[in-house]
Amino acid sequence: MDHENEVGRKALEGADKEFLARRFDADRGHLRAVAYRMLGSVSEAEDAVQEAWFKLSRSDVSGVENLSGWLTTVVGRVCLDMLRSRASRREDPLEYYVPDPIVRVADTTAPEQAAELTESVGLALLVVLDTLGPAERLAFVLHDMFAVSFDEIAKIVDRTPAATRQLASRARRRVQDATPAPGPDVRRQREIADAFLAAANGGDFEGLLTVLDPDVVLRADGGRTLAALSQVVRGAEAVMSQAVMYAKFRKGSLALVANGQPAVLSVVNGRPGSLMTFTISGDRIVALHVLADPERIAALGLTEEDLALATY
Template structure:
């Protein structure tokens, strides 16, 4: 290894954490993020960087290009796989990364945010991640997308609305009230607290689960607080993979181990109690649902 290559390699390592953070938020997969960063190093090693004034931004743009290509290829594969289903349908990537590493990274980004980002187009996702999460100016985003800065700004507005759920939230309802009830349900389920679950459920609560959500493959219907509570306690092991999200404008729960969508829990809430729980795992149903992050102020900001 030449002194120049060694020097360049050290400068690259100085930015590796930042590049990995960008790639993971773009791709939602630790193994794909690592591959994208490694490809960026190979391009850097072959490139003439004599005229590069800001290596961090240059590398960010390279990683963004690589991630955009991966997202577009992923979307094309989905169209082939799901046929008539919407191409936005989240699917599980075939990763071989350490599950613990994936879980830590997913939690640092926000499980619900990862799932919502997966519903954006590749261009929307890149624009939202680089501008809203990493503060990259539109003027630097535009060349990556092959668009004008104004067009990039419009993409960001559209992505931001979809992530926030601005277009689907009923302003006459109190999202905060729903969030309090759903948080209480999740906390009680996670703790395995029977009495706390009973307190948040209507005595005549109904639970519906589609066949995909149930090991037997048969849909389930259940009535009564005590029966539903018993089922919710069985859910406690998965509660750590669960986060609040807006489901068609109402506060519900996203179950996403390692940031990969498994199922949704949609609630009907009346007088501060849950009257119905709908567990949705069927891909065709999931594809028709609008998801958003309930509180943008709670989005984790990247440290690198």
């Protein structure tokens, strides 16, 4: 009889673990979205979600009424630790950093993961979030983007709910001050991006002036491999010169969507080069994010079939 009870107990434990695995998979997209907004890094977001699974598999959650909420706070705490560790060891100038984009080929159905993660969070917003302190970022992301209560967030940052509310309020003001106003519809944004590329390819400075905001900012990130390319360029005239220079090195182009925004990937001899993403407000380009880091470009997940669609 004892043997039968032991077999039954192990079978029940296996069923419980299987149930938890199914529940976790059901929440995985949401958790990935939380982590991506917290970290701005695809690989680190995946690491944070995986750590949440380890914590779940090692925890007694029999008394947890809202498992999705519990997992959200676990991911938030993991991300907070990662942000604090990043801040203490960061060597690269934050000014030049372009967050990880998630891309898909234009005019195709977005992969489920890309839609979950990025369609509502542009690179310009992620750049602003990178300027916040870890606790501010956590409070803003969890409360304003995912409606987590200040009581729950306070437990993560080890502050009172009132102090946590102040963290989110400060972050909200900075985000509102620095985030561009919404742009036109997707089709119109692509038209503006295409007009920019055509003008840059043709050295048409008048054409560039018509689509660039006077205060446009170009942020280029070459990573450690191409650190000399990393720079921030401000103002339409300075950006025009850079755009014409970039055009000379772009042999082929692949139209992409990056974080819900128009983007173009330069393709050289069938290999991916640099990615330029457009942030458009009104009918003008207000920000350009250029990712030229070879390692991160290689991690975009584009296939040979995708690259074969490039035009030359």
